[in-house]
Amino acid sequence: MADAPAIHISELVVGFGKKTILDQLDLDVRQGEILGLVGASGGGKSVLMRTLVGLLPKRSGEIAFAADDDGRDDRRWGILFQQGALFSALTARQNIQLPLREKARLSPQLLDEIADAKLEMVGLTRDDGNKFPSELSGGMTKRVALARALALDPALLFLDEPTSGLDPIAAGEFDALIRTLHRTLRFTVFMVTHDLNSLQAVCDRVAALADGRIAAIGPLSAVLASEHPWVKAYFHGARAQMLGLGR
Ligand SMILES: Nc1ncnc2c1ncn2[C@@H]1O[C@H](COP(=O)(O)OP(=O)(O)O)[C@@H](O)[C@H]1O
Numbered sequence: 620m621a622d623a624p625a626i627h628i629s630e631l632v633v634g635f636g637k638k639t640i641l642d643q644l645d646l647d648v649r650q651g652e653i654l655g656l657v658g659a660s661g662g663g664k665s666v667l668m669r670t671l672v673g674l675l676p677k678r679s680g681e682i683a684f685a686a687d688d689d690g691r692d693d694r695r696w697g698i699l700f701q702q703g704a705l706f707s708a709l710t711a712r713q714n715i716q717l718p719l720r721e722k723a724r725l726s727p728q729l730l731d732e733i734a735d736a737k738l739e740m741v742g743l744t745r746d747d748g749n750k751f752p753s754e755l756s757g758g759m760t761k762r763v764a765l766a767r768a769l770a771l772d773p774a775l776l777f778l779d780e781p782t783s784g785l786d787p788i789a790a791g792e793f794d795a796l797i798r799t800l801h802r803t804l805r806f807t808v809f810m811v812t813h814d815l816n817s818l819q820a821v822c823d824r825v826a827a828l829a830d831g832r833i834a835a836i837g838p839l840s841a842v843l844a845s846e847h848p849w850v851k852a853y854f855h856g857a858r859a860q861m862l863g864l865g866r
Pocket residue numbers: 635640658659660661662663664665666667
């Protein structure tokens with residue numbers, strides 16, 4: 620089963636009312652890879668992610684998660700949402716503990732120990748754990764949201780535009796953090812991003828969503844070379860830029 624994809628998606632259809640957002644979408648997310656998803660705004664990237672984690676219903680099609688070593692359906696996932704990252708009335712530490720409180724009955728001491736370990740993993744301190752979201756910078760907020768996504772030691776990590784709104788330095792640091800954590804923890808990452816630097820520096824493969832389907836998928840270089848009209852248009856400037864970078 621080593622080659623079974625982490626997520627196998629076939630002929631997935633998702634829509635609202637008369638609108639079809641995902642239309643017979645096929646996609647395999649490989650075990651242990653970092654897959655980047657690009658697509659037009661409003662094209663259904665977040666809808667796809669929310670459908671995969673069971674927050675939105677599908678109309679038809681199949682979504683299968685790889686079984687883990689114990690033969691269970693592997694649904695241990697963490698998600699960093701595009702919006703509404705943290706609860707403003709809770710400290711960073713309490714935000715990180717939320718998934719743990721929902722899933723497991725742990726002593727307050729253990730909850731604190733786990734939260735502090737996660738804070739450290741994302742490059743923050745115990746002191747930062749006492750801060751409220753209003754006291755955190757954009758980069759720190761994303762890190763706390765990442766720590767929360769990691770609370771249950773997920774096999775699968777969903778990141779919805781994690782570096783949008785960050786300055787280039789903070790975005791680069793976040794990318795490096797994802798890479799480091801991935802190297803250490805070996806989880807599978809499914810990441811929506813428009814950030815060309817992230818696609819290049821972090822992602823093993825890139826998938827392009829257009830017209831409700833995956834229009835191109837593969838290494839960034841292969842997707843850049845795609846002849847699909849939308850993909851071509853999307854990467855128009857990027858192609859030239861990448862060629863320049865390659866020199
Ligand atoms: N809960 C919902 N109810 C109705 N329409 C929705 C809902 N969620 C998303 N949509 C619509 O689905 C489309 C895709 O949205 P989304 O996945 O958020 O796009 P993006 O690719 O920018 O993440 C948009 O037209 C959006 O308005």
